[in-house]
Amino acid sequence: MAKNKIVVAENNKMKQLLTFKIAGRLFGVDISAAREVSPVVDYTPVFHVAEEIKGLVNIRGQIYLVLDLHKILGYDFSGKTEDTRFIIFTENIGESFGVIIDKVGEVVEISEKEIKNTHAGNESGMEDLGSKVEALTLGISKLENQLLVVLNPEKLLKNFT
Amino acid sequence: MDDTMKELLEEFISESKEHLSTIEDDFLELEQQKDNPDDKLVNKIFRAIHTIKGTSGFFGLETITSLSHTMENILSLIRNGEMVPTSDIIDTLLTGADIINTLIDDIDHSNEFDITDILGKLNTILEGDGKLSESLEEMELEVDLKDSKGNTIGFKIDLFELNSVLANYKYLYLLKFDLNEIPSYGVNSPVKLIQKLLKNGLIADAQTTTLDEDLSALPIGPLFYEIVYATNFQKTTISKRFKLNDEEIIELDQNFAGAIPREEKEDIIEIVDEPISQEVAKVEQKIAVVKQPKKSTKSEIVKVDNKLSTKVSASTKKLSGETSVRIQVDLLDKLMRLAGELVLIRNQQVLITGNQSSSARKNSQRLDLVTTELQEAIMMTRMQPAGNIFNKFHRVVRDIGKNLNKQIEIHISGNEVELDKTILESLADPLTHIIRNSCDHGIESPEVREAAGKTSQGNIWLSAFHEGGQINIQIKDDGKGIDPDVIRIKAFEKNLKTEEELDAMSDKEISNLVMLAGFSTAEQVSSISGRGVGMDVVREGIERLNGSIELESVKGEGTTLNLRLPLTLAIIPSLIIRIGEQRYAVPQVNLEELVTLYDDDVNEKIERANDLELFRLRETLLPMVRLNEVLLHKEKFTAETRSSITEKYYKQSQNNNSPKTLSFAVLKVGTLKFGLIVDEVVGTEEIVVKPMHSINKSISIYTGATIMGDGSVALILDADGIAKHTGVTTELAEEEDVALTMKNYQHVESQTILLFKNGAEEQFAVALPLIRRIEKIRMKDIEQIGHKEFITVDNISTKILRLDHILSVSPAEESEEAFLLLPKHIHRPFGILATSLVDIENSTIDLNTESYSEDGLLGTSITHDKMTLFIDIYRLIELSEPEWFADRRLSSAEHNEIKRVLLLEDSSFFKELVKGYLVSEGYEVDTVENGLEGLQKIQEVDYDYDIIVSDIEMPEMNGIEFIKEVRKEESTKNTLALALSSLGSDLDKMKASDAGFDRYEVKMERELFLTTISEMLNG
Structure with missing residues (x-):
């Protein structure tokens, strides 16, 4: 009985993903990893830190580290607009940190098997992610009209430690 | 383990710790009393050990129980005057207490701990006494408890235990609870039941019984939990409180006839040719004798407790009128954090309402006041008396003294001075080190002391006191002191200083070299310490707490160490500066003064030597560090980095491209001073220190971050880190510095100044000779005439000048009373308002005019570690009138x-x-x-x-x-x-x-x- 259950879960486990745009491309993270999407995007730059760290920001009395996700993924940040947001991750993902994104998208629900391992090859025109980015992703999922790169936020902070 | 059980256990741990912390001193005091031990003191120790024994038994902590039991036996002998607490006995008892402490620290594994060694020692003491004492006999005797009708109830408890219990409680009952019917007793779990019982009395023994004969299956019938319960409540009260019926409460006979020797009973039958009945009769007599005085000591014990309660408030549990509660440190930390948040909100609020209507401003001022008070009150909750760590040193000094055959006494004062918990805890190690050093290397052996004409007993004085918003701790000894010549040679041999440098240094400076890293030498190491060994570690430890340490020593007369520490680490006053768009905070402990150069001075006053920019500040050559360059250069500065920066700004000054003004803060780290060039000095602010994100912890130039009034994050700069990052060391500027210092300071006029406050923020100063008189006034006596304010002093209507009306400083604090400073040499009645007087001080003032300057001010100076504004009294009057x-x-x-x-x-x-x-x-x-x-x-x-x-x-x-x-x-x-x-x-x-x-x-x-x-x- 128990065995059957596990099999079902493996095949059909649904994942809710919070999607967002970085340099026009769609990315997503497990919604349970995100603690909050904040409109506060004015951070204090910090010198002497790794170049992927933008600085520090105060959200209701708590100081968060702002990671430069654009740089980490190999894109250029084109400057903040009214859509720019700061996604803060939960403490389970890493110590008080978040990333600046260009625009927050909707929450999509996809089954885990829909998330294709990027190592599986370039089937159906999936683009080639750099190996550095690949290390940060859980996989790629094909939505109706575009591709969604699912990130593993836990890897983000560990990147520099 | 059940949560409630865990809670109980935690309570046991903290309670036992409290007992143990006082026990050490008590033992030492006992040792001093030698032949005439104070009954009260012995009782106090006895009770502490007894409580630990009793409670540990409840938790099944056998090792602790058995150790405390044996210690208790010895103590009872001392109490009965059958044993004299010699130094050796106290030694063993102290060791025992130490082991209990260790066991409690690791309570989960305490039962695995091997205590045979200490038990052996304790037993040797017991046996060595020769005869079996009365109390010991009591301990060896078991009482078969009986109900009032004389029927045994199946409980055997040793007589001694019973006597101790009954010394505090009037009644002894057997209570029966059916564990299957717990809710019917008005509680919802067995643990709650035990808690409730413990609140009302003491469980002397307990067992569970069932009526079922067959125990292979779970009992179906009632499962009885029987306890022997001592209490001061009457049967009816207990019955009501626990909803027990008559059969479930059995009053026990307190006449313990029929006590029989415990383990030895068989031996006695075999070896001692004496009928048991006689033995019993003998014991009975003794009980009659012993019991009476026991009752009478009860009131004494309570008295002791009362006295104690003023010292150890947490142990007032059984006394009525509790004045303290135990609070989880976590909760206090949270409160502290929240208070920090409130301070930030307050700062923002003050910023927002700065330019608004007066009612809004009034409100925000009140918020300001309340927040400040709240913050202080919460800070107080984290304060702990210095005695918590000071008192340990009686023991440390005693042990070392014994070890080294030296007579050393430690005199402790200022136990009541309170410090932040974190600081206090981090202070324990450095202090221990210092005191060990004093014992080992400071104090001489009695022979040497006598030969030198000193008393054979060496003294160490440890004291704590408040001064200028800081805590001062002084450790002084009357030992042999530090021989500067020896230090000179050592420093030279170790290449720490050159011969010229050493020649130029004063003896005090030389002595302080022992705190230099790398000074320690192998041959100085002994089993206890080495003077100099680890003194650099001590210094680092103190500096990490934002404190400072200074050493003074006179050869042959002794050594004094002065430690200065902040009251708290969480909120610190600091200077806010700006570089580009960003603001940074510099802790005020590092701040010496502020300097601003104007116009040509910007180009001319900055000198260059080697790869450094220098500024001649009065008598010293100050190496300059440009903060913007520090921030831009992530890598540690090399000589090349330094010279390229120096070159860059030199060219700038040659081409007259320098800015119109140049501001820098003079920072002090240990003995090193340097100027930190910034774009702008914004002001001072109390900031809440938040730790750096762990990813950035390795960055040396910051110590933390804080949130500014406008909600943005500002980083807190680490002066020491910046000095290290840029490679600005003392040596770079020292050579010339020393020479200059020697030449100058020969003629410095000192000046008596009055320090006072008007608004909440600034500290002002005025030369006292300029003041004719200081008059205390009541604010409500002030009369308004138009925009001007007057008050009658000596029947003369005197004009009041408020500093905040002329200078851009914070407004006067609301208060009922204030002071009026009446200046000399002025022919009209005129006074300056001050809300509080801080101090009068005679000092040489390093007045600095290049920094913050405003019409009406002479300049600024750092007094009592605060930036102080020196007012120009006559200019102020002139501006006003x-x-x-x-x-x-x-x-x-x-x-x-x-x-x-x-x-x-x-x-x-x-x-x-x-x-x-x-x-x-x-x-x-x-x-x-x-x-x-x-x-x-x-x-x-x-x-x-x-x-x-x-x-x-x-x-x-x-x-x-x-x-x-x-x-x-x-x-x-x-x-x-x-x-x-x-x-x-x-x-x-x-x-x-x-x-x-x-x-x-x-x-x-x-x-x-x-x-x-x-x-x-x-x-």
Whole structure:
């Protein structure tokens, strides 16, 4: 009985993903990893830190580290607009940190098997992610009209430690 | 483990810790009393150990129970006067207490701990006593408890235990609870039941019984939990409280006849040729004797407790009128954090309402006040008396003394001085180290001491006291002190300093070298410590707490260490500075003073040597660090980095591209001072320190982050880190520095100053001789006439000047009373309002005018580690009441031509004061510090001075010699010269006049001085 259950879960486990745009491309993270999407995007730059760290920001009395996700993924940040947001991750993902994104998208629900391992090859025109980015992703999922790169936020902070 | 059980266990741990913490001192005191141990003291120790034994038994902590039981046995012998607490016995008992402490620290594994060794030692003491004492017998006797009808109830408890229990409780019951029916007793779990029982009395013993014969299955019938319960409540009360019926409460007979020796009972039957009945009879007699006095000691014990409760508030559990509660440290930390948040909100609020309506401002002022008070109150909750760690040292000193065969006594004072918990905890190690050092290397052996004419007993004084918002801790010994020559040689051998450097250093500076990293030497290491070994670690430890340490030692007389520590680490006053768009905070402990250079000085005053920029600040050469460059260079500076930066700004100054002003903060780290060049000095603020994100912890230039009033994040700079990052060390600037220091400081005038406050923020200062009187006034007595405020002092209506009306400083704090400073040398009734007086101090003031300056201020200085604004009293009056000065102003304004004055004055305070007088009158003033410089200046400048104003007492060349030289020169033969001195005798005036001065005035008399100048210039 128990065995059957596990099999079902493996095949059909649904994942809710919070999607967002970085340099026009769609990315997503497990919604349970995100603690909050904040409109506060004015951070204090910090010198002497790794170049992927933008600085520090105060959200209701708590100081968060702002990671430069654009740089980490190999894109250029084109400057903040009214859509720019700061996604803060939960403490389970890493110590008080978040990333600046260009625009927050909707929450999509996809089954885990829909998330294709990027190592599986370039089937159906999936683009080639750099190996550095690949290390940060859980996989790629094909939505109706575009591709969604699912990130593993836990890897983000560990990147520099 | 059940949560409630865990809670109970935690309570046991903290309670036992409390007992153990006091027990050590008590043992030591007991040792002092030797043959006449104080009953109360013994009882107190006994009770503490007994409580630990009793409670640990409840938790099944067998090892602790058995150890405390044995210790208890020894203590009871001492209590009964059957054993004298010799030093050796106390030693063993102390070791026992230490082991209990260790066991409690690791309570989960305590039962695995091997205590055979200590048990053996304790038993040796017990046995060594020879005869079996009464109490010991009691311990060995078991009582078969009986109900009032004389029927046994199946409980056997040792007599001693029973007697101790009954010394505190009146009644003894057997209670029966059916564990299957727990809710019917008004509680919802067995643990709750036990808690409730413990609140009302003491469980002497307990067991569970079931009526079922067959125990292979779970009992179906009632499962009885039987306890022997001692309490002061009557049967009916207990019955009501626990909803027990008559059969479930059985009153027990307190006449314990029938006690039989415990383990030895068989032995006795075999070996002792004595019938048991006789043995019993003997015991019975003893009980009759013992029981009476026990009852009477009860009141004494309570009394002891009462006395104790004032010291150890947490142990007042059983006493009525509790004044303290236990609070989880986590909760306090959270409160502290929240208070921090509130401070931030307060700061934001104050910022927002700054320019709004008065009602909004009033409200925000109140928020400000309440927040400050709240913050202080919460801070207080984290405060713990220094005694918590100080008292340990009695033991430390005793043990070391014994070990080294030295007689050392430690005198402790200031136990009640409170410090933040975190600081206190981090202080334990450095202090232990220092005290061990004193014992080991400071205090000599009795023979050596006597030979040196000292008492054979060495002394160490440990004291704590508050001063200037900081905690001072002093450790002083009367030992042999530090021989500077030995240190000199060591420092030289270790290549820490060159011979020249060492020659230039004072003995005090030499002594302080022991705290230099790398000073420790192998041959100094002993089993206890090595003086110098790890002193650098001590220093680092103290500095990490934002504190400072200073060592003074006189060879042959002793060593004194002074530690200065902040009250708390969580909220610190700091200076806010700006670089580009970003603000940074510099902790005020590192801040010495602020300097701003203007115009040409920006290019000219910054000198260059090797790869460094330097600034000559009075007597010292200050290496300069540009913060913007520090931030831009992530890698540690190399000589190349430094020279390229120096080159860059040199070119800038050559091309006249330098900014109009240059501000820098003089920072101090240990003995190193350097100037940190910033774009702007924003102001001072109390900031809440937040730790750095762990990813950035390795960055040396920051210590943390904080949130500013506007909600943005600012980083807190680490002065030490910046010094290390840029490679600015003492050596770079030291050589010249030492030489300069030796030459100067020979003639520095000290000045009595009054420190006071008006608003919440700033500290002001004024030279006390300028104040005629300080009058205490009531705010409600102030009368308003138009915009002006008056108060009647000595029947004279006196005008009140509020500093915040003239200077841009925070408004006066609301209070019922205030002070009015009435200045001298002013002919109209006039007073300056001060809400509180801080201190009167006699000090040499390093007045700094280049930094924050405003009309009405003489300059700033750091006093009591706070930036202090020195007010120019007369200028303030002038700004407030310009018409009063109209007369003289007219006469000086007649001459449109600007008059040039050369001012010779060595004291920076007077220099600025007098210069201020002159500048405010529209004179052009050049200042020099002595006669030689004066002559040089006259040569240098391409204009003639209209008048020379000179001090008499000056280094290098005094005023008399100077004027003689001046009069020899053709060009200055007739230049007007005014002598200005603090000396005022006729003889001095004669001397001055003979030497060539035209007039003579005494310092401080502003009006007179300016009138004289005006008269002289107008012929």
